[in-house]
Amino acid sequence: xxxxDVSDKYIGPIGxxxxxxxxxxxxxxxxxxxxxxxxxxxxxxxxxxxGTRSFDVVYRYTLECVTHLFEMGCHLVIIACxxxxxxxxxxxxxxxxxxxxxNRRVLGVIRPTVESVVELTKTKHIGLLATSGTVQSNSYPLxxxxxxxxxxxxxxxxxxWVPLIENNEHKTKGADFFIKKNIEQLLFxxxxxxxxxxxxxxxxxxxxxxxxxxxxxxxxxSQGDLVAASLANYLQRHPEIDSKCSKNHSIRYLxxxxxxxxxxxxxxxxxxxxxxxxxxxx
Ligand code: DGL
Numbered sequence: 001x002x003x004x005d006v007s008d009k010y011i012g013p014i015g016x017x018x019x020x021x022x023x024x025x026x027x028x029x030x031x032x033x034x035x036x037x038x039x040x041x042x043x044x045x046x047x048x049x050x051g052t053r054s055f056d057v058v059y060r061y062t063l064e065c066v067t068h069l070f071e072m073g074c075h076l077v078i079i080a081c082x083x084x085x086x087x088x089x090x091x092x093x094x095x096x097x098x099x100x101x102x103n104r105r106v107l108g109v110i111r112p113t114v115e116s117v118v119e120l121t122k123t124k125h126i127g128l129l130a131t132s133g134t135v136q137s138n139s140y141p142l143x144x145x146x147x148x149x150x151x152x153x154x155x156x157x158x159x160x161w162v163p164l165i166e167n168n169e170h171k172t173k174g175a176d177f178f179i180k181k182n183i184e185q186l187l188f189x190x191x192x193x194x195x196x197x198x199x200x201x202x203x204x205x206x207x208x209x210x211x212x213x214x215x216x217x218x219x220x221x222s223q224g225d226l227v228a229a230s231l232a233n234y235l236q237r238h239p240e241i242d243s244k245c246s247k248n249h250s251i252r253y254l255x256x257x258x259x260x261x262x263x264x265x266x267x268x269x270x271x272x273x274x275x276x277x278x279x280x281x282x
Contacts, residue, residue, distance in 0.1 A: 010244065011073075011075075011243075011244050011245065011246040012038070012072070012073030012074050012075055012244065012245070012246055013037070013038035013039050013040045013072075013073065013074055013245070013246055013250070013252070014030075014037050014038070014039050014040075014074060014076050014077075014078065014245055015039075015040050015042065015066070015069030015070075015072070015074035015076065015077035015078065016030065016039055016040070016041045016042070016077075016078050016080050017041075017042045017044075017062070017065045017066060017069060017077060017078070017079055017080060017081065017084070018041075018042075018043055018044070018079075018080045018081040018084075018201055019043070019044050019045075019047070019048040019049060019050040019051075019061075019081050019083065019084060020043050020044065020045050020048035020049065020162070020166050020202070021043055021045070021165070021166065021202070021265055021266055021268070021269050022080070022081065022162070022165070022200060022201035022202035022203075022205075022269075023041065023043065023080030023081055023201050024041065024043075024266060024269040024270055025201050025202070025204040025205065025222070025223075025224050025269060026078070026080035026109065026201050026223060026224050026227050026228075027039065027041050027080065027251075028224065028269075028270060029224030029225050029227065029228040030078070030224075030227065030228045030231055031251065032228070033225075033228035033229065033231070033232050034228070034231065034232055034235070035249060036247040036249055037245055037246070037247050037249075038245070038246045038247065038248050038249070038250040038251070039250070039251045039252070040069060040072055040074060040251075040252045040253075040254060041251065041252070041253045041254065042065050042068065042069055042254045042255075042279075043253070043254070043255045043256070043257070043262065043266075043276075044061060044065055044256050044281070045166075045255050045256055045257035045261070045262060045265075046255075046256035046257045047061055047256060048162070048166055049083075049131070049162045049163060049166065050062075050081065050083045050084060050087075050131070050133060051083045051131025051132055051133045051134065051159065051162055051200070052131070052132055052133065052159060053133065055087050055137075058083060058084055058087040058088055058133060059087060059088040059091055059092075061084075061281075061282075062079065062081075062084040062087075062088035062089075062092065063088065063092055063096060064281045064282055065281065066079070066092060066096075066106055067100065068254075068279065068281060070100065070101065070104055074104075075103070075104050075105065075241060075244040075245065076104070076105045076106075076107070076241055076244070076245060077104075077105070077106045077107070078106075078107050078108075078109075078227070078231065079106060079107070079108045079109065080109060080201050080227070081109070081201055082109055082110060082130055082131065082134045082139075082199050082200050082201065082223075083130075083131050083133040083134050083137075083200070084108075085108030085109050085110045085139070086110060086133065086134045086137035086139035086140075087133060087137055089106065089107075089108040089110075092106050093106055105238075105241055107231070107234065109201065109223050109227050110139050110140065110143055110199075111143060111230075112223075112226050112227050112229075112230035113197060113199070113221070113223050113226055113227070114140065114143040114144050114147060115147065115226075115230070116221070116226045117144075117195060117197055117221050118144060118147045118148045118151060120195050120219060120221065121151065121194055121195040122194055123192045123193070123194040124148075124150050124151045124152060125151075125152050125154070125190050125192035125193045125194060125195075126144070126151060126152070126153050126154070126193060126194075126195045126196070126197060127153075127154050127155075127156065127186045127187070127190065127193040127195070127196040127197070127218075128140050128153055128154070128155040128156065128186075128196075128197045128199045129156055129158055129161075129182065129183070129186060129196060129197070129198055129199060129200070129203065129210070130155065130156075130157065130158065130197075130199030130200050131157065131158070131159065131161075131162060131199075131200050132157040132159045134157075134199055134200065135155045135156070135157040136157075140153060140155065140197070140199060141153045141155070152190065152192075154186060154189045154190035154193060155186075156182050156183075156185055156186035156189070157182075158178070158179075158182040158200075160178040160182075161175075161178065161179065161182070161200070161202065161203065161206065162200065162202050164178065165202045165205050165206065166202070166265070168265060168268055170205060170206050170209075175206070175209070176209060179206060179209050179210060179213060180213045183210065183213040183214060184213070187214075187215075193218060194217065194218055194219065195218065195219050195220075195221060196210075196214065196218055196219070196220050196221065197221050197223075198210070198220060198221065198222050198223065199223075201223060201224075203222070204222045204223075204224060205268070205269060207220065207222060252277065253266070253274050253275070253276035253277065254276060254277050254278075254279050255276045255277075255278060255279070256278075256279060256280070256281055257278075258278065259275070259276045259277065259278050262274065262276040263275065263276065
């Protein structure tokens with residue numbers, strides 16, 4: 001287990017972590033809902049994708065990134081990655097936080113997504129598009145079962161989607177082939193689906209392509225707005241955490257990859273030039 005002394009500055013930014021660029025889709029929504037806060041985004045771009053890695057590896061990488069954000073003064077870290085939320089969040093919350101600092105908080109993206117989506121479906125048949133890791137973890141069906149046992153969830157792992165997006169190959173015929181193939185397989189497995197969860201923070205980048213392969217009567221749920229609303233609600237309910245979050249409207253970006261590569265690829269996600277700082281982990 002990794003256990004480092006963490007900086008205990010009284011107030012600090014909110015940390016947003018993803019295996020790569022996908023968390024930028026969450027960051028954008030969080031910043032428009034809560035613009036006054038300071039943020040640090042950490043993309044573990046050198047080790048992405050996490051979606052095909054084992055539990056142990058995703059847990060170790062995620063803990064390293066969360067610890068780094070704590071060391072930079074974050075009291076609250078959002079794991080803006082479904083794969084890391086599925087495979088690492090619970091262990092970090094239950095086993096690591098009490099040792100590192102019981103007053104810090106780490107939140108994921110699966111619970112807020114599920115809380116909204118169970119209210120949206122009429123047929124009670126939901127589809128999940130996600131990485132292999134998220135699907136294999138069973139986190140979505142388990143969380144849905146806790147809220148409503150009548151809901152049926154069909155899951156489809158889409159292992160090609162993240163690499164296509166990370167490599168900026170998602171607007172190609174080849175990408176369309178894989179997007180269409182996975183969607184058809186999902187719909188074939190359950191013809192009563194009326195709601196589809198984009199259970200990977202990279203997928204909003206290909207939202208239009210996804211929608212073009214889905215019938216119009218099926219609603220598509222992206223996580224950004226849901227996570228942002230859930231975070232705003234959390235900060236209201238937890239003034240003891242909110243008071244430790246600094247509020248100067250600032251943003252910093254950290255990457256484990258080269259800063260040039262981050263600047264080029266991140267602009268696909270945010271439509272603006274991003275200047276990141278390089279960090280080494282592990
Ligand atoms: N954005 C991550 C997620 O939500 C991508 C996972 C990966 O790195 O494969 O699952």
